[in-house]
Amino acid sequence: xxxxxxxxxxxxxxxxxxxxxxxxxxxxxxxxxxxxxxxxxxxxxxxxxxxxxxxxxxxxxxxxxxxxxxxxxxxxxxxxxxxxxxxxxxxxxxxxxxxxxxxxxxxxxxxxxxxxxxxxxxxxxxxxxxxxxxxxxxxxxxxxxxxxxxxxxxxxxxxxxxxxxxxxxxxxxxxxxxxxxxxxxxxxxxxxxxxxxxxxxxxxxxxxxxxxxxxxxxxxxxxxxxxxxxxxxxxxxxxxxxxxxxxxxxxxxxxxxxxxxxxxxxxxxxxxxxxxxxxxxxxxxxxxxxxxxxxxxxxxxxxxxxxxxxxxxxxxxxxxxxxxxxxxxx
Amino acid sequence: xxxxxxxxxxxxxxxxxxxxxxxxxxxxxxxxxxxxxxxxxxxxxxxxxxxxxxxxxxxxxxxxxxxxxxxxxxxxxxxxxxxxxxxxxxxxxxxxxxxxxxxxxxxxxxxxxxxxxxxxxxxxxxxxxxxxxxxxxxxxxxxxxxxxxxxxxxxxxxxxxxxxxxxxxxxxxxxxxxxxxxxxxxxxxxxxxxxxxxxxx
Numbered sequence: 001x002x003x004x005x006x007x008x009x010x011x012x013x014x015x016x017x018x019x020x021x022x023x024x025x026x027x028x029x030x031x032x033x034x035x036x037x038x039x040x041x042x043x044x045x046x047x048x049x050x051x052x053x054x055x056x057x058x059x060x061x062x063x064x065x066x067x068x069x070x071x072x073x074x075x076x077x078x079x080x081x082x083x084x085x086x087x088x089x090x091x092x093x094x095x096x097x098x099x100x101x102x103x104x105x106x107x108x109x110x111x112x113x114x115x116x117x118x119x120x121x122x123x124x125x126x127x128x129x130x131x132x133x134x135x136x137x138x139x140x141x142x143x144x145x146x147x148x149x150x151x152x153x154x155x156x157x158x159x160x161x162x163x164x165x166x167x168x169x170x171x172x173x174x175x176x177x178x179x180x181x182x183x184x185x186x187x188x189x190x191x192x193x194x195x196x197x198x199x200x201x202x203x204x205x206x207x208x209x210x211x212x213x214x215x216x217x218x219x220x221x222x223x224x225x226x227x228x229x230x231x232x233x234x235x236x237x238x239x240x241x242x243x244x245x246x247x248x249x250x251x252x253x254x255x256x257x258x259x260x261x262x263x264x265x266x267x268x269x270x271x272x273x274x275x276x277x278x279x280x281x282x283x284x285x286x287x288x289x290x291x292x293x294x295x296x297x298x299x300x301x302x303x304x305x306x307x308x309x310x311x312x313x314x315x316x317x318x319x320x321x322x323x324x325x326x327x328x329x330x
Numbered sequence: 331x332x333x334x335x336x337x338x339x340x341x342x343x344x345x346x347x348x349x350x351x352x353x354x355x356x357x358x359x360x361x362x363x364x365x366x367x368x369x370x371x372x373x374x375x376x377x378x379x380x381x382x383x384x385x386x387x388x389x390x391x392x393x394x395x396x397x398x399x400x401x402x403x404x405x406x407x408x409x410x411x412x413x414x415x416x417x418x419x420x421x422x423x424x425x426x427x428x429x430x431x432x433x434x435x436x437x438x439x440x441x442x443x444x445x446x447x448x449x450x451x452x453x454x455x456x457x458x459x460x461x462x463x464x465x466x467x468x469x470x471x472x473x474x475x476x477x478x479x480x481x482x483x484x485x486x487x488x489x490x491x492x493x494x495x496x497x498x499x500x501x502x503x504x505x506x507x508x509x510x511x512x513x514x515x516x517x518x519x520x521x522x523x524x525x526x527x528x529x530x531x
Contacts, residue, residue, distance in 0.1 A: 108410035
């Protein structure tokens, strides 16, 4: 695998220096690995801090800005950041109105954010936390680490971020974040494995001509492997997996997300199939977003996320957002 | 074999662990590639290199202080699940050892038992869940007899994770497909116990 890097050890720092150069409205602390809105803390407003392993760009750093995250903490590739980063981010964004941690449900992320919450509270920063766990491919039971956080993270960060921008208090912002997570479900498919820079070879073995149904955003396996399917067949499978788990009773936001190596041409074609199945199943689509937002390095494949919305959530979705990766209404 | 273990021995333990992780990093990453996300070796290497550096800079004077500093450094540098878990293991063990300038093997065994207990609570894992506990729990029991018995028990515990199905962490998503692979966390935990046996011998 050929990679556009110098050495694997500096890949995160290199990317942060490049982000700083491209986005002057962000304060990027390369040394301590924290990306902060330049105008933070924003007086009277709740701060939103997220973070996670690198390799899922634009998540999370690309979502820092007005109307979404106030700060993000990138870890090593596919490795949760450390509590020091999160505490530093919380201190940088807290205006006195408190800070919401948006945490994807992986053992490492949860442990590190929990430790950070304790440390931040010792510094008199009020912390609330939402754990995103939307991936229906994983059975949530005593015998797994629980459902993984994937595409719904974008919805949580956008909608809770818009609520914070409107000046809602911490309890309300946290309540909205939790509501968004509860109303969201995702399903992912891998057409090829991804390659971590440290390892230099694919992290799992997916023979040519096969796909992994229910894949996670680190290449974790899902429900089953099958011989290659068409876009139409994959859309049927993915949407039905979601609807079997939770059938929306109102209109939905749709995220058709690329895993990193699947061209937009294919993603838009896939979106047409997703919309067809949803129409056939009687699900009303309010808004659709297509693109590479929650990626898995160079994995080929896609995921579908549905989030059932109400009037308030639709208004928050349409509210202005000004980040590196998501930008409208401003 | 020394009757009492002083700060110098604990520093050498951490240095030996750093060397072991350096030596075995590729193997740990290979094991993690099979049932995880192929970064256990590089993450622990980053952490224990930082531990060796911190101990050189601060030279803590008691066994407890050595382990507390090592644990804090791991929490600040490793990330993932292994940072908080290994960090808690060493920090809690260090706190149990208190301010003593030297400790006996039995005292270390008791303190390590408390550290392992803290790891179990933090991670919510049970014996047999295919985690680092499967190497650490038998090692703590055997440490009551000798350092070498602890090393043998940890190695056996790590090897015994092969037929188990993972129930915690990222490997749990594999379900039955995790069977047949040795757990990377149990393997690195056996390295930690092996490093102790090496310097205490």
